[in-house]
Amino acid sequence: MIDHLDEKIIEILKRDSRRPFVDIANQLKVSEGTIRSRVRKLIDDNIVQSFTIKTSGKNVKAIIEIKIDVNVNTSEVAREISKFDGVSDVFEVTGEEDIVAIIDVNSSPQLNDIIEKVRRFDNVQSTRTRLILKEHVGGE
Numbered sequence: 001m002i003d004h005l006d007e008k009i010i011e012i013l014k015r016d017s018r019r020p021f022v023d024i025a026n027q028l029k030v031s032e033g034t035i036r037s038r039v040r041k042l043i044d045d046n047i048v049q050s051f052t053i054k055t056s057g058k059n060v061k062a063i064i065e066i067k068i069d070v071n072v073n074t075s076e077v078a079r080e081i082s083k084f085d086g087v088s089d090v091f092e093v094t095g096e097e098d099i100v101a102i103i104d105v106n107s108s109p110q111l112n113d114i115i116e117k118v119r120r121f122d123n124v125q126s127t128r129t130r131l132i133l134k135e136h137v138g139g140e
Helices: 004-015 021-028 032-044 074-082 108-119
Strands: 060-068 087-092 099-105 124-131
Touching: 004 021, 004 032, 021 032, 060 074, 060 108, 074 087, 074 099, 099 108, 108 124
Parallel strands: none
Antiparallel strands: 060 099, 060 124, 087 099
């Protein structure tokens, strides 16, 4: 179970996972050791599952919305899509589409390659791609 301090630590690390523990400690007015032990516990308890990086805005970023056939294991399709190079996140969602994939690649041809791979799945009915024009990250 996480408390308010853990929530604040997570919020800070979501914005910048490279932020030094001493900076976090100063901001939250606790010791660096407290931050270090809290983060270790969050990792050990599998609440924090990974630390990621955010690349510069020079890449092509897009959202691919994917509609699949009825009575198909959506999780299996989502897992396969998440293995593609350039796919940063995959979500199973409600609504018209069943899966949403966030893509971060160096070029439009790389984006198109991922779209074509997704469309080759037997159970994919349709895809809709939206280019990300500007990114606003929480707290920035």
